[in-house]
Amino acid sequence: MVARAAGAVIARTEGDVMVDDAPSDVMRPITGGARRHWLPPELLSIILLLGLWELVPRLFNSPWLPPFSDVVIALGEIYDRGLLIENVLASLRSLGIGYGVSVVVGLVVGSLMGRFRVVEAALDVFVEAALFTPSLILAPIFFAIFGLGDETRIAVVVAYALPVVILNTSSGVRTVDPGLIEMARSFGCSEVTLARRVLLPASAPLTLEGMRLGLGRAIKGMINGEVFIALTGLGGLASTYGSQLDSAKVLAVSLVVLIIAVVTNWVFSKFERRATRWLN
Amino acid sequence: MQPRSDHDAGERADGRSGIAVCDCSKTFVGRDGNPVQALDHISFDVRDREFVSILGPSGCGKTTLLRIIGGLIELDEGDVTIDGKSVDGPGPDRAIVFQSFALLPWLDIQSNVAFGLQLRGANRKERLETAREFVKMVGLEGFEKRLPKELSGGMQQRVGLARALAVDPRILLLDEPFGALDEQTRRILQEQLLEIWERERKTAVFITHSIDEALFLSDRIIVMSPRPGRVHRIVVNPLSRPRTREIERSSEFADLKAELWDELRGMHDEVAS
Secondary structure, eight states: OHHHHHHHHHHHHHHHHHHHSTTHHHHHHHHHHHTTSSSOHHHHHHHHHHHHHHHHHHHHOOTTSOOHHHHHHHHHHHHHTTHHHHHHHHHHHHHHHHHHHHHHHHHHHHHHHHHOHHHHHHHHHHHHHHHHSOGGGGHHHHHHHHTTSHHHHHHHHHHHHHHHHHHHHHHHHHTSOHHHHHHHHHTTOOHHHHIIIIIHHHHHHHHHHHHHHHHHHHHHHHHHHHHHTOOOHHHHHHHHHHHTTOHHHHHHHHHHHHHHHHHHHHHHHHHHHHHTTTOO | OHHHHHHHHHHHHHTOSSEEEEEEEEEEEOTTSSEEEEEEEEEEEEOTTOEEEEEOOTTSSHHHHHHHHHTSSOOSEEEEEETTEEOOSOOTTEEEEOTTOOOOTTSOHHHHHHHHHHHTTOOHHHHHHHHHHHHHHTTOTTOTTSOGGGSOHHHHHHHHHHHHHHTOOSEEEEESTTTTSOHHHHHHHHHHHHHHHHHHOOEEEEEESBHHHHHHHOSEEEEEETTTBEEEEEEEOOOOSSOOGGGGGSHHHHHHHHHHHHHHHTSOSOOBO
């Protein structure tokens, strides 16, 4: 139950990532036109959904599916007990560190793989495998290395987020226009300067997309790590309430995760759009 | 022409000034895995402040040759020297103008022009001032803050030219710089290049497959033949400088053009005039 709730949350955010992807420019004039409505359609659909969430459970009166207002009340209770902020911060901390490590390592390793055939030949198999392997399989290994501490959960976040950052960065760097590389070399550009001034900016559209997908996966990894490995943070909280069969509180925690996912994705998209404005 | 030949004679006395391409060969591995010889024992020299065009059909290795002089590709055999020193990589004495423009699409025009200076460690103030000066020189004043995608092809190549000139190279290497442009734009840019060259008098090596372009611009034309690339003939262009478009209507121009056509006729495809 708990795992499914968390999974559903993530599926939603990743779904948004995909849908929002390519046609955003094409769509923009339409949303621009829609802005003249008295309510933005996004908000309208949320209100409708919440309305359904409030009404439908009342018809069936099932303890497994509490109405929205009960979930909000449950959220208030969690907050009152001082559990919400503390666990949000704990979760965000492992998310932040894990994602930060993933981005730094991903950019470096991905750039090297994209630039040098040898590095790609050596690492590609492992990175591809890591992308498709459910990272939780690695949990026992992380246990063995890091014990039950923060490091294990951070390692799970990295295991989730890193492969997609590496792969997108390497294909971004690999497909940089060779003419630009040659131009930079003709002005005496060193490899490091080349990476900084040409390869990374030129591959930014793909690299940033990888970082955004990586962010979604990092959130997934954060919750999974907390649910299945160490009962802390939001995942731990949800897991605890799940074992108490308290659906309202489980959904309340899920709601918080969903909000975190949507907000981070929204912020990142803004940043991404700004950074790739030079593209057509 | 007169004062220049005196100058040339002086420089040639020691045989060390300018570019010397000696017995250069280069073989690539082709797509099918078999070796393809791009250059076969090429030799010629380019004097200081001379404008030399390398004319030939596609597949004659002229772009490879330019990249070798630019230090971007290594030779298999032979030697390229600049003022007597062997080329072993790109250097501040040379700058290349590319057929594909090779502008960085995320930088505005001014930053693109300043890019070479930036790589060579110029400070910000110096960069911006120099960039502004060269943006003006190629007639793009007012476009400093635009992105490359907002400019036409001809304007983009002017940025490429300004970027190369901004690092103040002694030698300008131009790789079919106007090959991607329409005829009208290309003629305007030829005139502009000639005007800048008359003023700056940089040594210039200009790759082209257009006879008209080679005749209009250069002092000498190195005609290459393809597969493998060889120097077929070196033609001295006697047309006087400074040149205007009028020159294309002279009988001298027509004769030279006919002569070059005869040279190229036997060779392969894609020789445009």
